[in-house]
Amino acid sequence: EVHLVESGGGLVKPGGSLTLSCAASGFTFSDYTMNWVRQAPGKGLEWVSSISSRSTYIYYTDSVKGRFTISRDNAKNSLSLQMNSLRGEDTAVYYCARDSISPGDFDYWGQGSLVTVSS
Amino acid sequence: SYELTQPSSVSVSPGQTARITCSGDILTEKYGLWFQQKPGQAPLLIIYKDTERPSGIPERFSGSSSGTTVTLTISGAHVEDEADYYCYSAADNDVRVFGGGTKLTVL
Numbered sequence: 142e143v144h145l146v147e148s149g150g151g152l153v154k155p156g157g158s159l160t161l162s163c164a165a166s167g168f169t170f171s172d173y174t175m176n177w178v179r180q181a182p183g184k185g186l187e188w189v190s191s192i193s194s195r196s197t198y199i200y201y202t203d204s205v206k207g208r209f210t211i212s213r214d215n216a217k218n219s220l221s222l223q224m225n226s227l228r229g230e231d232t233a234v235y236y237c238a239r240d241s242i243s244p245g246d247f248d249y250w251g252q253g254s255l256v257t258v259s260s
Numbered sequence: 261s262y263e264l265t266q267p268s269s270v271s272v273s274p275g276q277t278a279r280i281t282c283s284g285d286i287l288t289e290k291y292g293l294w295f296q297q298k299p300g301q302a303p304l305l306i307i308y309k310d311t312e313r314p315s316g317i318p319e320r321f322s323g324s325s326s327g328t329t330v331t332l333t334i335s336g337a338h339v340e341d342e343a344d345y346y347c348y349s350a351a352d353n354d355v356r357v358f359g360g361g362t363k364l365t366v367l
Binding site: 185186187188191198200201202236243244245246247248250251252253 | 291297302303304309312314346350353354357358360361
């Protein structure tokens with residue numbers, strides 16, 4: 142069974158940094174593109190970043206370019222999101238989610254990790 | 261920029277058919293997907309490639325597509341179908357867009 146478990150969330154001051162992790166199990170992690178998707182409190186879903194199976198292709202939404210860095214360690218079945226220069230508008234639950242050829246994008250999700258940016 | 265537009269809310273009685281629309285120019289070229297999210301839970305993929313249903317998703321959930329609009333239909337809605345529903349499409353690898361979400365009330 143596919144499991145994705147996020148960790149590393151918490152309270153951070155504006156301008157601060159935080160690193161989220163996602164531990165994957167139940168599938169061959171190195172075969173899949175992985176993503177971070179976030180959801181601000183009471184708001185909708187927003188795709189943040191994706192990384193291809195061997196880290197060849199990396200993409201970010203415009204609002205986090207230059208501040209966030211996605212990475213993965215296929216030997217450890219782990220996905221990370223390093224977040225720098227955090228702003229209040231980055232406050233959200235951050236989900237890691239898997240892409241597959243079929244059924245398609247975001248076919249499995251973790252339970253999410255809350256990041257709160259506040260002084 | 262690409263946008264997907266959904267109604268903010270839809271309300272039906274149990275057993276009725278609920279339809280949730282999602283409109284956007286991107287949908288003439290790319291597939292639409294639908295996600296269900298219940299309070300405090302992660303989203304769940306319920307429709308992909310406009311009309312396909314992943315294994316384990318009840319048959320009462322179906323999808324359709326016409327022009328710039330994809331539609332999620334819940335035939336004979338159950339009380340437990342009350343949730344937020346999000347459409348999604350990807351114009352490109354770095355342009356991956358969700359609709360604003362629709363709150364479905366079943367009562």
